[in-house]
Amino acid sequence: MKYKHIFGPVPSRRLGLSLGVDLVRHKTCSLDCIYCECGPTTNQTLKRKAYVPFDEVKTELADYFENHPDPDYVTFSGSGEPTLNPDIGRIIDFIKEKKAQVRVAVLTNATLLSDPVVRKDLNRADLVMPSLDAVTPQTFEKINRPAGQIDIHKVIDGLKAFAESFQGEIWLEVFILPGINDAKEELEALGKIIRDINPTRVQLNTLDRPGAVAGLKAASKDDLDRVAGIIDADNVEIIARVKDLASREHISDEKMEAMIMETIHRRPCTIDDLTAALNLEKGKLEILMKRLILEHKVESVQQERGIFYQTIKKL
Template structure:
């Protein structure tokens, strides 16, 4: 499929059927931690990048495939809400299935009334708030001109005023940047005015293009949980296991995932072991087949964790 991938294991959404509605990389920000790499040219105008009917047809096909799906998740190779007919897709998807619909977004376009209204039917919206000050916002998220910190925060507040479903705000915690007491208290002060239902504390575990991005220490994560929990429940979501049991074409499935984000080799090996429990050698041969396809290469982080990325990835 061209637009739909998975379902893949998600830290926040279980077995998530991803719907990617943007060409890479179309974004209003150039976040230092982004798993998609640097934003070479900002995209700030909404448009119908791909035919909405084609996207919906793939969603229909996927939900009727029998694969275990916990959520249908609209994501983008960039900023999801740049897709002009996102509201139509959410509405039509909910006519097809009872599976809940989520939208992952950086929240930069929530200042647009049309965007806010288009998201109202979603069962969960997951925007980002990585800083409680303009200085840190500019250093971490590196927005396009005109996308100010004040605009971002006001968009979050305005959306909360009209949105009655689950608003789960994501905070990416980065060592030495937003993990101090002061920085976390600033974020908490903003969150108090946004009133999220939950705060998802996430860490930059996937490869980044920036060498300055590092995982925070355990004590910093504990500190973040304590400070942010004064506003809402804080979760550091546990990741469900990757499931390949309903996959007809493993190479295409793995390719679709790595095009959207780096895939942890440990997670892939576990999924193959579950798929082929009686023959561990066959799982190893499948790894060799996948690498031998020429579509993937590996990237080893400083902590020794190995990730798979597409051969077009510029990080290796």
């Protein structure tokens, strides 16, 4: 069965072997974050609707569960903000009914957590990973570029309300860009809010792939250590990359191409990224990428960390 709404599983930096579920069309989000590896937001909205059909997602998950080993996590992520789809709670319920032992994670930008219905939708998840990159309106506007009616104070209140009621784990991600959201005053204010939310973990991240805006600078290890010290929480960690995973053998070129296209459609990757994420042999990947470029299916972009490959977006 060819999947449209699920992808992977791929080794995740945080979740082990993770099966992705994409509940919106590329790129539907309430924010237009300057660092987003999925590219600029083309449909910026706060409207909750069935961007992809519930029955299609359910059918794909059922087929995957019947024909593949269990992943460590089923993770709601992909092309935008998953909580914009009002069926997310129903799909989590379906996963738990089919595979109670498989953990469910939700990556969210937290902008809809002020809605009690959204908080209820996420109740059966095992792990929710909200992001909070800024706590002042000026910095929030600069780094996250929200839809006009989003108030950062309301977002923070929603996060606090969710943290009070949620029975699973919360790993709060903070994305650091030097010169944009790492001023001492901003980080001190952020640290106070984080201590109020009291998440299970605070994970510091920075640029690893091309963002939506060119010319952004990644934070160094020293930068992130400084941030951790100012935030001043016991549970702060710097996210590391996945490496050294066993490669897949005897995979057809057709299946390899499908896996690659599914992955780089959602986020640009280097050859090393794809080798780690898909457990594929590097030499075969290099040959296949050259063919995909010649066939005008893929384009390459030179960035500081190397050559990134992405699908060619059709106009």
